Amino acid sequence: MGAISELNLPVGVLYGDDVLKLFQHARKNGYAIPACNVTSSSTVVAALEAARDQKAPIILQTSQGGAAYFAGKGIKDSAEKREASVAGAVAAAHYIRAIAPIYGVPVVLHTDHCAKKLLPWFDGMLDADEEEFKKSGKPLFSSHMLDLSEESIEENIETCVNYFKRMAPMKQWLEMEIGITGGEEDGVDNSEVDNASLYTQPEDIWQIEQALSPISPYFSIAAGFGNVHGVYAPGNVKLHPELLGKHQAFVAEKLGSKEDKPVFFVFHGGSGSTKKEYTDAISHGVVKVNVDTDLQYAYLTGIRDYVTSNIDYLKTQVGNPDGPNKPNKKKYDPRVWVREGEKTMKARVEEALKDFNASGSI
């Protein structure tokens, strides 16, 4: 693989042409970058530590619910303003921008699914992006996702076009979704959606390309190929990553392009998939894979195992099996037990970096 170092990317959060260069490099060299959903400084550093140790780029993203959590569950998040999810996303962005450079890896700072009813969240983040752009010539976030996949394709594309025009002067990346990701995530429940609508058609991809590419080259498509959010019993999910290859061929022919994979694809619902499903999808131009559910579980396991194996040291502040007057402070300090969750999450992110061939790319 051509090393990312050839690209001369800065460390820390990337913007504009650097994001494009990174995704082009991934597509050309057959790797994808894991997108880690973060909800706290603790999950941010776990993901960054994994990227540093695997010498790889990383994508950090907040969902709307994750952003609101960043602000604190005690803050009201009204449907009209989404003040908590806006403030939480902005706070997360400032934190990540400040901390990422000391990990020495390139980072794409992204926000996850924004459905129609959440557009006030998107508006608030774009206001913050534009404010930052005026100051520094860069937006706050590298990239945002719009997900109007539950609406008609016409409304989906029109909404994306309108927002993309606002994002383009900042060279900000847009991820859009077409075709529904099944399952349930963050309050969006698509578990009853019938199977056929989980698969995107090549004509849809071409329609999106025609609408977005005149505005700016900085966009990717989360196309449904049977993906489902969450992890279910084996056999319930039928992924068809080869459909992405058909989309690429269709668009390449329409464009008369020399590039055999002209589209940047995103794989949603990556948790619980097999290494072969990942590598097949990556071979068809997937540059970003979302693995939220597996990371949530991984984060829990370290904390769960710590608590269960130290339970007799955690019931009282003083007194444990070593003596009635022995203090337990060293056991209940959050830096000790939260750290155990960071370690297990970090290990799962490292596994994803290896599975997606991103490990060792810098």
Ligand SMILES: [Zn+2]
């Ligand atoms: Zn998703």
